[in-house]
Amino acid sequence: MQPPNSLKHAPVYERIYAIARQIPPGKVATYGQIAAMVGSCTARMVGYAMAALPYGSDVPWQRVINRQGKISLRAGGGGSRQRQLLEAEGVHFDPKTDSVDFNQVGWSGPDWEWLDYHGFQPAPVWGRRKDEK
DNA sequence: CTTCTGACGAAAT
């Protein structure tokens, strides 16, 4: 029997949100990074999940950014809001490139105990291009 | 029921 909090069989979005909620203040994770931890998930799906979050969600959506260390915003704007929240947490943006330094604020993911307890397994291969190989 | 579409990212071209 799985632990009561196991998310091994939970919907993908739920698994994504669970991981995102573990990102500590002052740190950031990328869409692809979260997808890899969730397993059977792509960076795009993480983006979809973030976009589907209701206003006032307990998920720290502002700590999820793209691989270039920049903020990905929805059509329309609101990006300044996200940057403001991150800077308030101590995340520094290079004024020249408008990107963050992953070596400085990059998140390494939950500790192995958390992952194991919630039924997450090491992410296998996730983006096989072409039909094989 | 079907169709549309939205915070991404890596490899190939």
Add this chain to the structure above:
DNA sequence: CATTTCGCCAGAA
């Protein structure tokens, strides 16, 4: 360096 292709969830119309 710029563009294209593909992965394939969830909710609205």
